[in-house]
Amino acid sequence: MALVELGRFDRNEAHILIGRLESEDIPAIAFDGNASIADGSQFFIPVRVMVHEDDFAAARAIVASVAR
Template identity: 50%
Template structure:
């Protein structure tokens, strides 16, 4: 199993929403750098990275495309 980056988000809340949507479709994911994103209010922005198994990457992208189309 190798993790690959699915997407980057400017807030942990956005990443958590997509993470939940992926879980609902049976796709495991993990958010990286959520603790680093805490400094948004002082102008320091480290994006939250949503990672998935490389075998699930295309399915995860399809879930995101479908959600964006709604």
């Protein structure tokens, strides 16, 4: 299984998007969500939303539909 980056989002947007994707049966995971938590900069580091490469096109369509 190869994961690909769907995009980089602020922390809250990333988790909302993951919920939306999973409601469409597209598994997704957040990378870097806890980066630099020790120095307090975790809210400034974008969270990468990753999906399986086979789901990328469908996931991208969902992102495009909510970004309008």
